[in-house]
Amino acid sequence: MEAENHLLYTKEHEWVNIEDKTATIGITEYAQEALGDITYVELPSEGEDVEQFEEFASVESVKAASDIFSPLSGKIIAVNKDLEADPGLINRSCFDKGWMIKIEISDMDEANNLMTAAEYTKFLESVG
Amino acid sequence: MLTQESLKRTPLYDEHVALKASMVPFGGWQMPVQYEGILAEYTQTRQAATLFDTSHMGEFLIEGDCEKTGFEHIVTMRLNDMPLKTSRYGMLLNEQGGVIDDLIVFRIARDQWFCVVNGGTIDKDARHIKEKLRPSAKFSNISMDLGKLDLQGPLSRDILKQYIPTIEKLNYFAFDYFDLLGENVLVSRTGYTGELGYEIFFPWDKIVDCWRTLLTHKEVKPAGLGARDVLRLEMGYSLYGHELSDTITPLEAGLSRFVDFEKDFIGKPALLTQKEQGIPRRLIGFTSTSRKSPRADNPLWSADKKMIGTVTSGSFSPAVGTGIGLGLIASAASEANFAKGAKIFFGEENNFNEAVISERIFYKKGSLKH
Numbered sequence: 001m002e003a004e005n006h007l008l009y010t011k012e013h014e015w016v017n018i019e020d021k022t023a024t025i026g027i028t029e030y031a032q033e034a035l036g037d038i039t040y041v042e043l044p045s046e047g048e049d050v051e052q053f054e055e056f057a058s059v060e061s062v063k064a065a066s067d068i069f070s071p072l073s074g075k076i077i078a079v080n081k082d083l084e085a086d087p088g089l090i091n092r093s094c095f096d097k098g099w100m101i102k103i104e105i106s107d108m109d110e111a112n113n114l115m116t117a118a119e120y121t122k123f124l125e126s127v128g
Numbered sequence: 129m130l131t132q133e134s135l136k137r138t139p140l141y142d143e144h145v146a147l148k149a150s151m152v153p154f155g156g157w158q159m160p161v162q163y164e165g166i167l168a169e170y171t172q173t174r175q176a177a178t179l180f181d182t183s184h185m186g187e188f189l190i191e192g193d194c195e196k197t198g199f200e201h202i203v204t205m206r207l208n209d210m211p212l213k214t215s216r217y218g219m220l221l222n223e224q225g226g227v228i229d230d231l232i233v234f235r236i237a238r239d240q241w242f243c244v245v246n247g248g249t250i251d252k253d254a255r256h257i258k259e260k261l262r263p264s265a266k267f268s269n270i271s272m273d274l275g276k277l278d279l280q281g282p283l284s285r286d287i288l289k290q291y292i293p294t295i296e297k298l299n300y301f302a303f304d305y306f307d308l309l310g311e312n313v314l315v316s317r318t319g320y321t322g323e324l325g326y327e328i329f330f331p332w333d334k335i336v337d338c339w340r341t342l343l344t345h346k347e348v349k350p351a352g353l354g355a356r357d358v359l360r361l362e363m364g365y366s367l368y369g370h371e372l373s374d375t376i377t378p379l380e381a382g383l384s385r386f387v388d389f390e391k392d393f394i395g396k397p398a399l400l401t402q403k404e405q406g407i408p409r410r411l412i413g414f415t416s417t418s419r420k421s422p423r424a425d426n427p428l429w430s431a432d433k434k435m436i437g438t439v440t441s442g443s444f445s446p447a448v449g450t451g452i453g454l455g456l457i458a459s460a461a462s463e464a465n466f467a468k469g470a471k472i473f474f475g476e477e478n479n480f481n482e483a484v485i486s487e488r489i490f491y492k493k494g495s496l497k498h
Contacts, residue, residue: 040418040419042420060419062170063166063357065421084419087419
C-alpha cells in the first residue's frame with residue numbers, strides 16, 4: 001500500500017500534511033479501500049475546534065459508517081465542500097482532491113504522537 | 129459469534145477467494161460481499177448482467193397431494209390452483225402469525241413441490257415443515273445436493289439463450305427443466321434484483337463449471353451480497369431477519385397479497401385477530417432528504433421528534449441518489465400523519481436526519497418483466 005512520504009499518519013488511517021501552522025487532513029489509501037464506495041461524508045463546520053484523536057467527521061460507504069479522527073488539535077479553517085456532491089473523490093484521490101479539513105494547529109508537539117510514512121507502512125504490514 | 133471455521137462454505141468458495149472477493153459471515157455461511165465494489169456490481173446488474181452465488185439457499189422437495197399431506201395448510205399462498213411449472217412466493221407462519229421464513233414454492237408435477245428457502249433458516253424450516261406434514265407426504269431436504277446461481281440483469285436472457293435456446297419462452301415466475309452444460313437442471317425466471325433474470329439450480333458438485341462458463345461472457349461479472357442487498361432494497365423486497373421475523377406478521381410487513389385468506393393455514397387465526405383489533409405496526413418506505421443513509425436498527429422519529437419505530441433496512445440508493453430505508457412504525461401513531469410525503473427523522477437521538485415517507489418501491493425502471 002502506498003504511503004506518501006511527506007505526510008504523518010494515525011493508527012486509525014488518517015493522514016495529515018503540515019505546512020507551517022496549517023494541517024490538511026484526510027484518510028489513507030488503506031482506509032478508503034477498506035470502506036469501499038463512499039456515498040456520504042459528514043463534515044464539521046469551519047470555526048469548530050477539534051482535539052487530537054477525537055472524532056470530527058463520519059464517512060459512509062454503501063454498507064457502513066465510520067468515524068474519522070483528527071490527527072492533531074486545532075481550529076477548523078476550511079472543509080472540503082466538493083465532498084458533499086462527490087464523496088467518491090475520497091476513493092479516487094484520497095491524498096489530494098479527497099482531503100477533508102484544514103485546521104490551524106494549536107499544539108505542534110502533538111505531531112510526535114503520529115507515525116512517519118515509514119512507520120505507517122510498517123504498521124500496515126503488521127495489521128495485514 | 130461463529131468462528132470462520134464453523135461457517136459453511138458453498139461449492140464456489142475457492143472461486144470467490146480466487147476472484148479476491150471480501151468474504152463475510154451471512155446466515156451461518158461464508159459468502160462474498162463484494163468483488164470489484166458494491167456500486168460497480170450494482171450498476172453491472174442494472175445495465176448488463178451479473179452472476180450471484182446463492183448456493184447457501186435451501187431447497188426441499190415435497191411429494192404428495194397438497195391438501196391430503198397438509199402442505200397447503202403450512203404455507204400462506206394457495207397451492208392447489210397453481211399451474212404446473214410455475215412458482216409462487218409466500219411464507220411459513222407460526223401460530224402467532226409471525227414469519228418463520230419466506231419461500232418460493234415451485235409446482236413440478238401435480239403432487240411434486242420444490243421449495244426454496246433462506247440459507248440461514250434451512251434447519252428451522254425443515255423441522256417445522258416435517259413436523260406439520262402428515263405421514264403421507266415425502267419430505268426431502270436437498271439443500272446440499274443443489275447449488276444455485278442467479279444470473280440477473282437486462283442481458284441475462286441473451287446470454288442464457290446461447291446455452292438454452294428455448295429460455296426465451298420462460299415467463300416471469302415460470303420455470304422448467306433444461307439441458308445446460310450436460311446437466312438437466314431446473315431454471316426459473318425469478319430473482320431478487322428487480323431486473324430480468326434467472327435462478328439456475330445446478331448439482332452442488334458440478335456448479336463450478338456453470339459458474340466459470342457464464343463468467344466467460346464479457347457482459348457478465350460476479351456480484352456479491354452487498355450489491356444484492358442494495359438491488360433488493362431499491363425494489364422494496366423483504367429480507368428475512370430484517371423486514372420479516374418470527375415476531376413480525378405478513379400484515380405488518382405489508383405482504384398480505386401473498387397470504388390467501390380464502391384458505392386455512394397455520395397462523396391465520398392470529399392474523400384475523402390482528403385485522404380485527406388493528407395491526408400493531410406497519411412497514412413504511414422512506415427516502416432521506418440527503419445522501420445520509422439510514423441503517424438497520426436506527427430509531428425512527430415523527431416530525432415532532434417522538435419515537436415511532438425502527439429502521440429494518442437502509443442503504444444509499446444509486447438510483448434515487450439519496451439514502452433509502454424500510455422501517456416498522458407503530459400504527460397507533462395516527463395513520464394520517466404517516467402518509468406518503470410525511471416528514472420523519474431517522475438516527476440516534478443526538479443525530480436526527482430528515483426523511484420523507486415514500487412508497488415501498490424505490491426503483492421502477494427495472495427490466496424485471498421485459
